[in-house]
Amino acid sequence: MTPPDDGAEERPRSARSVDDERRVRGFLERWDPIYFAFVMATGIVAIASRLLAFHRIAWGLFGLNVVAYLVVGGLTLAKIGRSPAATLEDLAEYDRGVGSFTAIAGTCVLGSQFVAFEVSTAIATGLLVVGGVLWFVLIYAVFAALTIRDTDEPIDRGIDGTWFLAVVATQSVATLTGLLAPVHSSIQEPLLLAALGLYSIGGTFYLLLITLVFYRLTLFPFDPREASPPYWINTGAVAITTLAGAILLENADGWSFLTDVWGFLAGFTFFFWAAGTWWIPLLVVLGVWRHTIGEMALPHTVAGYDPRYWGMVFPLGMYTASTFxxxxxxxxxxxxxxxxxFIHVALLAWVVVGIGLVRRAFVWASRFAR
Incomplete structure (x- = not known):
């Protein structure tokens, strides 16, 4: 009897290992940190659910979000470790560069959950440190990279609602800082100063960007494919600004300067809330136009799902929480x-987009298993 050819059996195994390694490498190279938008959306819908007394749903989403943050964060770190050059190149791309701000917002929204659910202010503080460092590094790195890049896109191709993530990221740090200020009483005033400063910077970003985005929407050709979910961040940006302002108003007793400017702060925060409210009907009309006239697939389908749809869920949850x-x-x-x-609208949107995510995940898994 001829003995088995161990080498012949080993070669296919080695080939499979190499093939699997290539798939993993390719997956990580294509990995987009925009999936932190899932953490943002799930986190704020959980907080809104807790505020509106949907306690079981809130705790379920909280647990899911902790797992999601670890998975998305782990994959993002793996990409940085395997492809640092590609990661740096992404920062100079309009879409992926500003999309990286979701890492800041996802981190700070999760930290806000730990405060809102009264689980651990220590973990929330740690997440604030991480989010604050990410904010400082990414805000300056992305805007510097986009400023000095060799070629620029025309405004109709270079800007969309994704740019409002600069506002969302900034206000997410302001929000978590304001929530933690009463906990750290020895440094309460410096924390509130930082929160107020970030609130002001975020408001400045919005006023700058809304002019460019509105100009692009109204004075350039716009077809249904371009009416993408990130335009919902138009509302999300001012909604989280409203939330940051509301938390500062609640902290007025902790810093005399906030008491002095309480009326101004309340009026300015109302201004942002009203702006966010104005956007909602227009965005609904654009969404209907996209999926009817444009015949774009809905997000609960495999063909229609896109991670950027979490950029639609997030504003709905944020508008709910900030208004409350x-x-x-x-x-x-x-x-x-x-x-x-709006809590019902936000939960429905989360379920619809979540179905699309699960369906797409099964497709990815089946392809990877081949």
Missing amino acids: RFATATDIGVLDPVPEL
Whole structure:
């Protein structure tokens, strides 16, 4: 009897190993940190659910979000480790560069969950440090890279709602800083100063970007494919600015300067809330146009799912939470029905996009297993 050819059996195994390694390398090279948008969306919908007394849903989403952050963060770190050059190149790309700001917002929204759910202010503080460092590094790195790049895109191809992630990232750090300020009483005033400063910077970013985005929307050709989910961040940016302002209003007793500017801060925060409210009907119309006239697939389908749809879920959850906190901080009771309605819209949107994610994940898994 001829003995088995161990070498012949080993070669296919080695070939499979090499093939698997190539697939992993290719997956990591293509990995887009925009999936931190899932963490952002899930985190704020969880917080909004807790505020509106949907406690079981809130805790379930909280647990899921911790796992999601570890997975997305792990894959992002793996990409940086395997492809540092590609990671740096991404920072100079319009889409992926500003998309990297989701890492900041995802980190700080998760930290806000640890405070809102009263789980651990120590972990929340650690996440604030990580988010703050990411903010300082990425904000300056991305804007510097986009400024000095050799070729620039025309405004109709270079800018969309994704750019508002600069606002969202900045205000997410402001929000978590404001939430933690009363916990760290020995440095409460410096923390509130930082929160107010970031709130102001985020507001400045919005006022600068909204001019460019509105100009692009109204004065350049616009087809259904371009009415993409990131335009919902138009609302998300001012909604999280409203949340940051509301938290500062709630902290007025902790710093005399906030008491002095309370009226101005309340009025300016209302300005941002109103701006976010104005955008919602227009974005709904654009969404209907995209999926009817444009015949674009819906996000719960494999063909229609895109991770950027979490950029639509996030503003709905943020609008719910920010309206609740702002109404509470200012005693504007007439706003109370708004979050009671929008929590249902936010949860429905999360489920619809989540179905698309699960379906797409099964497709990815089956392809990878071949």
